[in-house]
Amino acid sequence: MLDNYKTGVFYDEMMGNNGTPKHHYRWFYQLVKQFSEQELKEKHETAQLNFLRQGITFTVYNHTGGTERTMPFDFVPIIIPKERWEEIEKGMKQRITALNHFLEDIYHDQEIVKAGVIPQELIENNPYYYKEQVGGVHIPLNNHVFLAGIDLIRDENGDYRVLEDNLRNPSGMSYVFQNRYVMRQVYPELFFQHSIQTLEQQLSELHHAVISHVPPNADPNQAPTAVLLTPGMYNSAYYDHVFLAQQMGIELVEGRDLIVKEDVVYMKTIRGLKRVDIIYRRIDDDFLDPEAFRPDSALGVPGLLRAYKEGNVSILNGIGNGVADDKAMYVYVPDMIRFYLDEEPIIPNVETYFLSDPEKLDYVLKHIDELVIKNVGASGGYDMLIGPQSTEEEQEMFKQKIMEQPNQYIAQPTIKLSRAPAYQEGRFYPCHVDLRVFVMNGEHTHVLPGGLSRVALKEGSLVVNSSQGGGGKDTWILSEGGEGHA
Numbered sequence: 001m002l003d004n005y006k007t008g009v010f011y012d013e014m015m016g017n018n019g020t021p022k023h024h025y026r027w028f029y030q031l032v033k034q035f036s037e038q039e040l041k042e043k044h045e046t047a048q049l050n051f052l053r054q055g056i057t058f059t060v061y062n063h064t065g066g067t068e069r070t071m072p073f074d075f076v077p078i079i080i081p082k083e084r085w086e087e088i089e090k091g092m093k094q095r096i097t098a099l100n101h102f103l104e105d106i107y108h109d110q111e112i113v114k115a116g117v118i119p120q121e122l123i124e125n126n127p128y129y130y131k132e133q134v135g136g137v138h139i140p141l142n143n144h145v146f147l148a149g150i151d152l153i154r155d156e157n158g159d160y161r162v163l164e165d166n167l168r169n170p171s172g173m174s175y176v177f178q179n180r181y182v183m184r185q186v187y188p189e190l191f192f193q194h195s196i197q198t199l200e201q202q203l204s205e206l207h208h209a210v211i212s213h214v215p216p217n218a219d220p221n222q223a224p225t226a227v228l229l230t231p232g233m234y235n236s237a238y239y240d241h242v243f244l245a246q247q248m249g250i251e252l253v254e255g256r257d258l259i260v261k262e263d264v265v266y267m268k269t270i271r272g273l274k275r276v277d278i279i280y281r282r283i284d285d286d287f288l289d290p291e292a293f294r295p296d297s298a299l300g301v302p303g304l305l306r307a308y309k310e311g312n313v314s315i316l317n318g319i320g321n322g323v324a325d326d327k328a329m330y331v332y333v334p335d336m337i338r339f340y341l342d343e344e345p346i347i348p349n350v351e352t353y354f355l356s357d358p359e360k361l362d363y364v365l366k367h368i369d370e371l372v373i374k375n376v377g378a379s380g381g382y383d384m385l386i387g388p389q390s391t392e393e394e395q396e397m398f399k400q401k402i403m404e405q406p407n408q409y410i411a412q413p414t415i416k417l418s419r420a421p422a423y424q425e426g427r428f429y430p431c432h433v434d435l436r437v438f439v440m441n442g443e444h445t446h447v448l449p450g451g452l453s454r455v456a457l458k459e460g461s462l463v464v465n466s467s468q469g470g471g472g473k474d475t476w477i478l479s480e481g482g483e484g485h486a
Contacts, residue, residue: 072471091347128322144318209442260303
């Protein structure tokens with residue numbers, strides 16, 4: 001199976017440096033060795049067809065418009081032993097608790113600014129800081145982050161690090177369930193002998209988290225009504241919206257399906273208007289309410305912010321969360337953990353340089369070919385330079401951009417992202433991977449066991465985003481200990 005597989009200088013999830021599989025992967029390795037080449041090819045094709053048949057697509061936007069694609073799927077799972085996962089879980093809960101404290105604090109008392117931990121201007125100048133719109137508003141459970149998608153990587157020593165926090169509209173949760181479904185359909189043999197944590201109750205957990213955000217002025221005699229607000233079928237993550245609404249048993253609505261009367265939100269139904277208490281929105285802040293944000297938004301609901309401020313409706317995730325998951329604020333998350341929780345971070349950040357510091361700027365301009373440069377406001381792998389894989393022309397262009405707007409960019413060392421075997425086009429080869437962990441937050445904090453393992457399927461590529469040619473893998477958390485260390 002892996003005769004010609006080279007681990008190289010990168011940490012490998014599955015293979016040891018001696019060319020044999022790691023302890024917790026041995027049984028998987030033995031099973032796959034029993035498949036013939038033909039069986040592997042057939043299974044691979046069946047898996048891809050499964051995604052196509054179920055319409056599991058996302059849209060890639062480029063200069064020629066949008067293209068619908070299925071998420072490429074790779075059957076070699078990422079397997080994480082129980083003990084290792086428990087440490088990740090603790091680290092995720094710790095991080096979300098601190099970020100939530102931070103959001104509550106900066107929209108109210110700003111203790112962290114008064115203490116001199118985070119510079120005032122970093123918050124005030126942030127385009128996602130909506131003090132005017134939502135400052136001082138009290139929200140259910142004081143909870144701004146109902147669902148987070150936190151991206152983890154492993155460095156060359158196999159240590160986990162947080163790459164970024166997604167606290168606005170993290171997408172991809174539906175792929176976690178579909179990856180598992182396809183694995184069970186196409187590779188049932190892999191599930192017979194092993195205890196892998198199930199995903200069966202996870203959508204109930206998500207629904208419970210949604211419903212726990214009852215607004216202060218909800219009708220106490222009625223069960224709360226929740227809806228999922230989507231920008232519509234042309235959004236790149238529309239499949240995600242449809243899947244989650246269906247599985248939670250809540251209505252999928254667009255802005256035109258809702259109306260605000262006397263600061264209360266209603267959904268239009270064939271039986272007349274029905275009151276809405278909780279909106280899980282997948283629309284960015286700017287488009288939510290044309291009266292409060294962008295007046296040209298056709299996606300939002302006029303008057304929605306008034307209803308929110310009056311305590312008549314809850315909006316999940318909270319408005320203005322973008323100030324906390326901005327790539328510049330990321331640098332301060334370990335300080336938030338120390339300030340609010342008086343603890344050391346369980347899972348550290350990747351080392352990051354602020355380019356507003358003249359010394360760091362000078363260093364970065366001289367070593368741009370060794371570093372990763374990111375726009376603090378961009379996501380999805382856009383406006384980003386991977387130094388070692390870039391041309392001199394691209395480096396010069398980024399130097400210009402950085403010198404014009406040093407505050408808009410950060411730099412990070414090129415981390416030797418861990419790799420795992422991928423099976424594509426009839427052969428196994430190593431591909432870089434990361435892991436998006438989903439954290440749900442309601443009356444309690446719950447981490448989805450596993451998450452979305454994303455894989456850079458282009459050989460040698462470091463970009464795992466599906467919009468940039470990446471794919472997905474199933475993530476298995478072993479439910480018994482003693483499987484060795486990953």
